[in-house]
Amino acid sequence: MRVLGIVSPKGGVGKTTLALNLAYALATRGWRTALLDVDPQGGVGLSLVGRAREAPGFAGWRAGIPLESCLVPTRNTRLTLLPVGAIPWGNVVTWSSSLADGVELWRLIEALQGRQDVLLIDTPSGLLGPTLGVIRSATDLLLPVQAEPLSLRAIPQLLEVLATQQDSRPSARLLGVVLTMLRFREETPLSVAQEAWELLPERLLLEAFVPRDPSLVVASAKGVPVGLLGRRPPPVTTVFDRIAQELEPRLGLAEESDDEAIPLVD
Numbered sequence: 001m002r003v004l005g006i007v008s009p010k011g012g013v014g015k016t017t018l019a020l021n022l023a024y025a026l027a028t029r030g031w032r033t034a035l036l037d038v039d040p041q042g043g044v045g046l047s048l049v050g051r052a053r054e055a056p057g058f059a060g061w062r063a064g065i066p067l068e069s070c071l072v073p074t075r076n077t078r079l080t081l082l083p084v085g086a087i088p089w090g091n092v093v094t095w096s097s098s099l100a101d102g103v104e105l106w107r108l109i110e111a112l113q114g115r116q117d118v119l120l121i122d123t124p125s126g127l128l129g130p131t132l133g134v135i136r137s138a139t140d141l142l143l144p145v146q147a148e149p150l151s152l153r154a155i156p157q158l159l160e161v162l163a164t165q166q167d168s169r170p171s172a173r174l175l176g177v178v179l180t181m182l183r184f185r186e187e188t189p190l191s192v193a194q195e196a197w198e199l200l201p202e203r204l205l206l207e208a209f210v211p212r213d214p215s216l217v218v219a220s221a222k223g224v225p226v227g228l229l230g231r232r233p234p235p236v237t238t239v240f241d242r243i244a245q246e247l248e249p250r251l252g253l254a255e256e257s258d259d260e261a262i263p264l265v266d
């Protein structure tokens with residue numbers, strides 16, 4: 001099982017949007033995918049109603065509730081959610097900082113081994129507490145970078161933190177950087193994108209990126225992947241499929257190229 005943490009030193013860059021939509025895309029592409037939310041402000045369970053909304057989630061699992069009762073199955077049989085659950089708000093600082101060593105996350109990962117192909121983890125912004133725990137226990141990290149001035153600083157910041165964690169097991173590697181909220185019609189975001197393409201090694205920056213798109217605001221307000229917004233999913237849905245497709249070989253989920261032609265007629 002690959003464990004992919006979505007991390008960023010900066011808030012509001014589209015982590016949760018990417019996590020939810022990428023999890024949905026991977027599941028739709030056939031991978032058994034679990035989406036874990038370790039952000040106390042978590043948005044992953046937003047769309048859940050009824051009993052699922054009451055699910056004990058990750059906080060409940062930490063408090064000793066069996067994992068089976070905490071996992072939330074979805075209509076897509078390959079997608080399972082583990083929302084953050086009921087946070088002990090009076091105690092949230094201790095709750096968060098006690099995740100920083102990665103030990104409990106590692107225990108959860110062990111419990112999910114063999115049942116999932118990919119575990120995606122949505123994290124709070126910053127590189128402390130639960131996010132540091134994810135950096136210490138994940139196999140791979142994905143860094144969403146908003147296409148705006150100064151945002152590229154997030155990359156060396158994350159790399160510096162990674163360099164200090166080399167002896168943790170398994171040491172997570174930065175799988176890729178995804179540009180988010182890119183506006184084509186404005187000069188500044190485009191120049192940031194260009195700077196990223198020039199500065200970063202080719203393999204690090206994903207070719208696929210997330211454009212600024214109002215459908216994503218509507219979908220994230222409802223807490224659903226954009227592909228479930230209506231009977232005819234908005235065009236931006238395909239972006240997450242492309243990101244998933246680009247990540248699969250990097251995650252060892254598929255061969256680098258799958259160019260065997262499918263016969264038109266059997």
Ligand SMILES: Nc1ncnc2c1ncn2[C@@H]1O[C@H](COP(=O)(O)OP(=O)(O)OP(=O)(O)O)[C@@H](O)[C@H]1O
Pocket residue numbers: 010011012013014015016017018039043123124125180181182210211212213214216217218220221
């Ligand atoms: N590509 C996009 N186009 C338009 N709006 C977007 C896009 N991505 C995210 N948003 C909106 O921006 C806001 C922040 O996005 P999101 O919650 O995904 O960021 P985040 O990095 O998870 O934030 P936080 O650090 O608070 O957890 C949300 O209102 C979301 O709907």
Ligand SMILES: [Mg+2]
Pocket residue numbers: 015016017039043122123124
């Ligand atoms: Mg978020």
